[in-house]
Amino acid sequence: MTNEQAAPSIDDRLRAALEATSDYVFLLDRDLRVDFVNRRTEELNGVEPHHYEGLLLWEAWPSSGAEPVRRTVEEARQTGRTVRLLHNHGADGGLDRWLEIDVSPMPDGVAVIFRDITQRWLEQDLLRATAESVQGMVAYLDKDLVYRFCNGRYEKLFGVPVERIVGTFIGDFVGPETFARANPHLQRALGGEVVRYESWMTYPQAGRRYMRGTSSPRKGPDGRVKGIFAQVLDDIERRLAEELRREQDEKLRQNQESLSLTMKAGKMG
Structure with a gap:
């Protein structure tokens, strides 16, 4: 048995890794048609992954997020770098779920990874x-x-x-x-x-x-x-009230002292 027969191919290992991840993964070919979808994506729309194959992503996922995703895919292809998008899945009648979407260009297509950030x-x-x-x-x-x-x-x-x-x-x-x-x-x-x-x-x-x-x-x-x-x-209102009260107390004390001195002077006279 050769090493190639004994070990799984890179594609097999990649597929296994994509199936094991907690993210929702779409791989698109050069024409931006769905080439691979992991099983986790069924949680999003209740659609089995094989139904997406061969469709454009925005055909596979017709929703309020389709157009923003399409623009993000185009930006990622033009710039050659990963572009991130936020989308509320609940706006499409599904679960109230916030998705963080990373679109990354690849040599033979584009990877679109949806991440559930609802808890965050x-x-x-x-x-x-x-x-x-x-x-x-x-x-x-x-x-x-x-x-x-x-x-x-x-x-x-x-x-x-x-x-x-x-x-x-x-x-x-x-x-x-x-x-x-x-x-x-x-x-x-x-x-x-x-x-x-x-x-x-x-x-x-x-x-x-x-x-x-x-x-x-x-x-x-x-x-x-x-x-x-x-x-x-x-807390300025409380502080000003306290200062006013202290001023009034001080004036009252001074008036009482003045009255007391006046009364003493009257008795002495």
Whole structure:
């Protein structure tokens, strides 16, 4: 028996690997017709894989995602690199499933790999919903102190769209004065400490505010700090009320002292 007879061919091993993966795989030939589909794809539309063979991908998968996939395939072929697309499969009447689609050019065709990222997407939705339901501002900054996430309360206070805040270095957004006040707390959080603080802060967009905040480190599997979760509450109304109450108490105390001195002077007279 020769080595070729004893061992499976590369095509056999590739096919076995594609059948074993948890992704949904379509291989297209040079004419962009389906040449191979793994069995996992039946979960998407309830269609057996052999029914796809010989069809154009957008014929095999007629849905709202067909045209974006076609454009992505053309882009991948023109650029010679992998192009990624996101698609919600639930829009086609199927399961509410988010798919991450990678289209990669090959010498004899194109590989289209669908990956189910529904769990990740739902977790992100849950994070966004939770972040929007809290009273204060919630943000995540990476280890370089660049905003990677912030909730809608940032836009409400500062009047700046969230999309413009994300990707911005915190010092550039809050201004040098406030950054100088906040940075010591942030550095302690980057050092692995949960830091709570309250202070007057002056912002270019919102003026002088009294902020109460908590900065918590986010650690990776290796135990190293990857970034900071920041929760900040604009507490200026409570602070101003407290200051007003202290001023009133001080005035009352002074008036009482003045009245007491006047009464003593009257008795002595």
